[in-house]
């Protein structure tokens with residue numbers, strides 16, 4: 001029987017985005033069917049690659065070399081959606097990676113339920129956004145994309161709590177801050193299909209942040225540590241640069257992230273040129 005960790009590695013080593021997400025969705029269905037039948041698949045062990053397989057296109061460029069376009073133009077909206085597709089594909093791999101990477105830590109099965117569900121959501125998001133791009137006459141791979149997206153995974157390759165702090169609780173929480181503005185861009189352009197896709201993403205991402213804070217708190221509780229202190233230490237260790245307000249306080253609260261977790265990590269002083 002194929003273990004969950006082996007399934008995760010199969011997804012991580014598949015390069016094409018549509019194929020990667022189709023395989024991931026089949027594996028997620030298999031996992032949940034076995035759970036419902038009361039015969040869960042073994043977690044197992046496997047060797048995830050340091051970096052997941054990726055298609056030949058998009059070309060990956062350093063962030064400063066990715067051309068910026070104004071979101072008010074059709075070209076700008078295509079570029080914005082292309083960047084979202086890239087984020088979603090990375091998110092698929094990030095969630096399968098956390099499943100395969102840390103099997104040496106004994107965790108309740110609910111931990112795996114949550115990340116399989118999150119990976120399945122991301123696969124849906126990637127396909128929704130690809131459909132929107134194709135409806136605009138573009139496709140994922142048509143434009144260059146950020147090369148730095150996998151950095152958080154590499155930086156936290158040996159630290160499960162660091163991974164939880166940086167990926168769901170910082171990066172995915174940032175998604176909650178910026179998505180409403182993006183929805184507005186497409187609403188103004190009367191692109192109802194893209195608005196609908198982004199609304200699905202916005203609603204489902206709250207759960208991914210919540211899974212992160214749930215298991216982060218659980219691990220801190222098991223070790224008898226103060227979650228807020230541990231979170232601050234880990235983000236300062238692994239995340240490069242401070243957090244950026246404005247924060248979506250309401251959705252962050254819904255996801256179990258209180259203000260005293262993120263506000264102290266804003267590094268506002270550096271830009272403060274007042275006498």
Ligand SMILES: [Fe+2]
Pocket residue numbers: 088091121122125201205
């Ligand atoms: Fe997503």
Ligand SMILES: [Fe+2]
Pocket residue numbers: 091118122172205208
């Ligand atoms: Fe997510």
